[in-house]
Amino acid sequence: MAKPSILVTYKLPSSAIAPLEAVADVDVYRDGVLSRDELLKRVRGKQGIVVAALDKIDRDVVDAGSDLRVIANVAVGYNNLDVPYARSKGIVLTNTPDVLTEATANMAMTLILAVTRRIVEGDRLVRRGDWKGFSLDFMIGSDVQGKQLGVVGLGRIGRVVARKAEQLGMRIAYHNPSARAVPEYTSMSLDQLLATSDVISIHVPLSPQTKHLIDKTAFSRMKRSAYFINTSRGSVVDEDALAWALREGIIKGAGLDVYEDEPRVHPGLLTLENVVLVPHMASATAETRAAMYDLVARNVVNVLTGKPPVTPIP
Numbered sequence: 001m002a003k004p005s006i007l008v009t010y011k012l013p014s015s016a017i018a019p020l021e022a023v024a025d026v027d028v029y030r031d032g033v034l035s036r037d038e039l040l041k042r043v044r045g046k047q048g049i050v051v052a053a054l055d056k057i058d059r060d061v062v063d064a065g066s067d068l069r070v071i072a073n074v075a076v077g078y079n080n081l082d083v084p085y086a087r088s089k090g091i092v093l094t095n096t097p098d099v100l101t102e103a104t105a106n107m108a109m110t111l112i113l114a115v116t117r118r119i120v121e122g123d124r125l126v127r128r129g130d131w132k133g134f135s136l137d138f139m140i141g142s143d144v145q146g147k148q149l150g151v152v153g154l155g156r157i158g159r160v161v162a163r164k165a166e167q168l169g170m171r172i173a174y175h176n177p178s179a180r181a182v183p184e185y186t187s188m189s190l191d192q193l194l195a196t197s198d199v200i201s202i203h204v205p206l207s208p209q210t211k212h213l214i215d216k217t218a219f220s221r222m223k224r225s226a227y228f229i230n231t232s233r234g235s236v237v238d239e240d241a242l243a244w245a246l247r248e249g250i251i252k253g254a255g256l257d258v259y260e261d262e263p264r265v266h267p268g269l270l271t272l273e274n275v276v277l278v279p280h281m282a283s284a285t286a287e288t289r290a291a292m293y294d295l296v297a298r299n300v301v302n303v304l305t306g307k308p309p310v311t312p313i314p
């Protein structure tokens, strides 16, 4: 039987490619982000494809990849894949849950502390040469201990964020759009959570139901002293509304890892001091990325050798 072929859309390290090469011919795209035309061309004749967040695997790509048996996402989020359509063609879809939970939760915690303690703002000020010396009323931030963290989406990552925030002395409230109850924490309606939380952290996947879940009305419900954190997907939030809320003092600050139209960042956010902006890097640690690559390779190899995938998309 002919060896299968796999397209890998990113320049993954050789340690990630080696297990794939043991079972297939591997075509690795090494020149940055694969263009749509190149993706449509290269997916033809492939049995497997390894993709990441910026690769949009829609009907056209699935149709072009008519030999595909597995689509493996190097991410836990899979809003970049047309899951029902690919499934209808008999393709197995996989993602990389669990291995990035701690790293992503740590990024949420980092953003919470960075924005409440004005870390990036302070760093910018020092580098500009604007520091005039210690003063008791200078760079006053907010404590987190004794405050309420509202977790929107208490799934794998949200739970770890809740656990870490408890260690910092925060009270935890949550809203689960899936209605799944977590007895150790206080469940609230979204409106109640938005109105009573001091820090709000988003951990829901992007879907038609969660697109712009946090809009102008949602920001208007929040406390003026509230901080807003997003490490899930940019489009869960209406960025125009977020820029407005930060500019007008409707909320106090924000920390963002994800954006609606990456790598573009809303221009209204770029000029504000009260928002910490990082470039979609919540899972970007050497250890976590190595674990993601290992998992993605095991998923692809399993499917192409007739075994069940380790982490199929549910």
Ligand code: DGY
Pocket: 052, 053, 074, 075, 076, 077, 078, 100, 232, 282, 283
């Ligand atoms: C994820 O795993 O979903 C990260 O956001 C990387 O895309």
